[in-house]
Amino acid sequence: MNILVIDDNQETTTMLSKFFNAKGLTVTITNDPMEGLKHIRENHFDVILLDIMMPIISGIGIIEILASDNTLKDQNILIFSGASLPNIQVKNLLRKDGVNGFLKKPVDLDELLMAVTS
Numbered sequence: 001m002n003i004l005v006i007d008d009n010q011e012t013t014t015m016l017s018k019f020f021n022a023k024g025l026t027v028t029i030t031n032d033p034m035e036g037l038k039h040i041r042e043n044h045f046d047v048i049l050l051d052i053m054m055p056i057i058s059g060i061g062i063i064e065i066l067a068s069d070n071t072l073k074d075q076n077i078l079i080f081s082g083a084s085l086p087n088i089q090v091k092n093l094l095r096k097d098g099v100n101g102f103l104k105k106p107v108d109l110d111e112l113l114m115a116v117t118s
Helices: 010-022 033-042 059-068 087-094 109-117
Strands: 002-006 026-030 047-051 077-081 099-104
Touching: 002 010, 002 033, 010 026, 010 109, 026 033, 033 059, 047 059, 047 109, 059 077, 077 109, 087 099, 099 109
Parallel strands: 002 026, 002 047, 047 077, 077 099
Antiparallel strands: none
């Protein structure tokens, strides 16, 4: 399984990298949302873990760019965020083809593993 994690928090990405590697999963990490978008365009990932609140371009911005490129439907994005998003905003994101889940930070690692591998 090939996973991409896009999160501006380096502590989070370091921890997730170690966790997924220990579980035998392949993980690509980036703390730069523009680099994450480049990875999505150039590679196939089984799952993309996408933080919502990031500088320069938010996770929602990445979703909107992928939707405008007509490539969102080809993705398997799990949003994870520490931000309190209104329920309607979460529901609207989950209605988009390619966005398949929402996890609230801090994420329980067993729950995360289950979400990623199912």
